[in-house]
Amino acid sequence: MELQPHFALMASYNQWMNAKVYEAASKLTAAELTQERSAFFGSMFGTLNHIAVADTIWLKRFATHPSSTARTLAVMIDLPTPERLDQVMFDDLAGLKAHRRWLDTVIINWVAALTDDDLSTTLSYHNTKGVASKRRYSSLILHFFNHQTHHRGQVSTLLSQAGVDVGVTDLLALIPDEG
Template identity: 65%
Template sequence: MSLKNHFELLAAYNQWMNSKVYETASHLTAADLAKDRGAFFGSILGTLNHILVADTIWLQRFASHPPCRNSLVEVADLPTPTSLNQLVFDDFDGLAEHRTWLDRKIINWVAELSDNDLDSVLSYKNSKGISSSKRYSNLILHFFNHQTHHRGQVSTLLSQAGEDIGVTDLLAQIPQETP
């Protein structure tokens, strides 16, 4: 399996898990979603916004890579978040709608990546203005790992609120193979 195929699997997993998380979270009231539960970003709503903020920041960086401009042009045109704890959406429905849109953009972007893209180096500045140059494929891996990390926190917060999202393992998305 190629590196690109792995990223396509992770993009599909991201979309699948976000769909499950948002469907489960939709069972809660606005007050329950906004309740500070002591997580890194306070509430379920705060943590879901953080994932969206980080995804937007990274996708805007990825869009600076010339071969990816077309697939990420709409994301590049979004306002750049101003902080990692910014509430881009304080209403759940707006957040969920934007998440669905962004996940489609991620699927399309990954589908258009080439081996040359993955092997290139991306230069960018982090949120504190510090310059970095790192292999594009490693940054994409970080991008997907970051989502999974914080969705795990949301899964715990939903469980504490009495909601179960069910199976969360990547294994559920890995297709069966003939030996």
């Protein structure tokens, strides 16, 4: 089974949903976005920030993969590596949104370059606590997209509770009808 088309779909979904979530979030004040709401990362802003932090960490790891497609992630190498999963990357939604759009473009370009040979290999890395791991590359990419979806779902729930509708969030909206 070819995995790359599935990851390309996930990259498109990621970009589409991030645009929708950030558009919805922009309807709230800074105080509403940073209000403690008992989410894993406290607030909507804290959760959006965490997604960007985690994506940065994973993309920097993926950039170390020995495949030629890792070169598409060379732009990640010089970025500072977040030290904590809740490290604040930007002080405001505008800065975080601009970084998010940039990350999503990096992700789209990287995934477009992936090959099935790349996906069948492993990646050695250290987690944020320094624990070494060696795992199947395709499974790590699946985790990468699943993590985004998990936390974006939390943000969409918090937005809904704040009276802001994100709209359709189903992946199904991007799957072409083969009719």
